Amino acid sequence: MNSLINSNINRNTIELLLQSAQNYIDQPLIKENNGTVVNLFYENSTRTDLSFQMAAQKLGLHTLKFNISHSSISKKESLIDTLQTIEALGVDIAVIRHTIDWPSELQNYNFNFSLINAGSGISEHPTQALLDALTIRQECRTLHNLNITIAGDIKHSRVARSNYNIFTKMGANVTFTGPDEFKPNDLIHVPWINIDDIIKETDVLIMLRIQHERHNDNFNINNYHTKYGLTKQRLANLKSNALIMHPGPINRGVEICTEAICDRRCKILNQVNNGVALRMAVLNWCLQRNSNLISM
Numbered sequence: 123m124n125s126l127i128n129s130n131i132n133r134n135t136i137e138l139l140l141q142s143a144q145n146y147i148d149q150p151l152i153k154e155n156n157g158t159v160v161n162l163f164y165e166n167s168t169r170t171d172l173s174f175q176m177a178a179q180k181l182g183l184h185t186l187k188f189n190i191s192h193s194s195i196s197k198k199e200s201l202i203d204t205l206q207t208i209e210a211l212g213v214d215i216a217v218i219r220h221t222i223d224w225p226s227e228l229q230n231y232n233f234n235f236s237l238i239n240a241g242s243g244i245s246e247h248p249t250q251a252l253l254d255a256l257t258i259r260q261e262c263r264t265l266h267n268l269n270i271t272i273a274g275d276i277k278h279s280r281v282a283r284s285n286y287n288i289f290t291k292m293g294a295n296v297t298f299t300g301p302d303e304f305k306p307n308d309l310i311h312v313p314w315i316n317i318d319d320i321i322k323e324t325d326v327l328i329m330l331r332i333q334h335e336r337h338n339d340n341f342n343i344n345n346y347h348t349k350y351g352l353t354k355q356r357l358a359n360l361k362s363n364a365l366i367m368h369p370g371p372i373n374r375g376v377e378i379c380t381e382a383i384c385d386r387r388c389k390i391l392n393q394v395n396n397g398v399a400l401r402m403a404v405l406n407w408c409l410q411r412n413s414n415l416i417s418m
């Protein structure tokens with residue numbers, strides 16, 4: 123069975139998922155499918171949780187309601203034991219969001235159902251990166267040779283890591299920018315450039331929220347907007363055909379100004395909209411038990 127655990131997928135699989143998502147957008151006639159999906163969200167979510175639910179419904183899949191605080195996880199049942207229970211119930215796909223990086227014991231565990239990573243710790247958010255790639259491809263036709271700048275709290279961002287992996291495989295040039303405190307220790311080879319020195323050459327600007335919940339100390343956000351955010355001045359310096367993106371949730375006036383959110387170049391709600399089709403493509407891919415599709 124196919125599972126989507128991280129963004130270490132090959133270019134053919136990326137292309138296949140993006141094309142499949144685009145087909146769901148272009149030809150919204152959906153076949154009925156059999157299967158049951160459960161969303162196990164150990165961390166809060168609006169976009170990912172709802173779009174996976176919506177994607178499953180559009181595919182005709184059954185969705186199981188699972189509220190962590192009302193479940194036996196509150197009685198300290200482990201993730202593995204919870205997943206074995208889900209397996210015994212006969213679920214086909216488990217969509218998991220977790221506060222921690224994807225546990226290695228899960229990676230090696232052979233469940234009889236598909237696993238989809240809906241965001242794990244600071245390390246991975248593969249479906250976000252794929253829907254971002256889909257959004258960019260719709261607007262720019264290709265990611266090849268595009269200058270993509272990812273701005274903000276890179277160190278604590280799973281989106282930045284998955285985006286980097288997917289975008290570079292698609293031939294984009296990725297640059298990071300933000301406060302020095304947010305330089306990642308693991309991606310030191312990626313250019314780190316002051317936002318004012320890169321903004322005029324940027325084709326796609328992805329702003330990130332400060333991930334306070336993943337900081338060990340209180341990061342001082344005084345002057346953050348002026349120093350590192352997408353201000354009105356920086357908005358004026360962006361190319362006329364540049365894209366402004368953000369995985370959400372947004373903090374207006376911190377990483378991004380309201381004028382940028384209202385700007386015609388802003389694609390934040392396109393990202394949300396594309397999330398449904400992209401997750402339909404991923405769910406469908408997971409259900410292709412005996413397909414010749416490239417698995418991970």
Ligand code: CP
Binds near residue numbers: 250
């Ligand atoms: N981008 C994203 O993962 O948003 P949610 O936390 O609302 O799912």
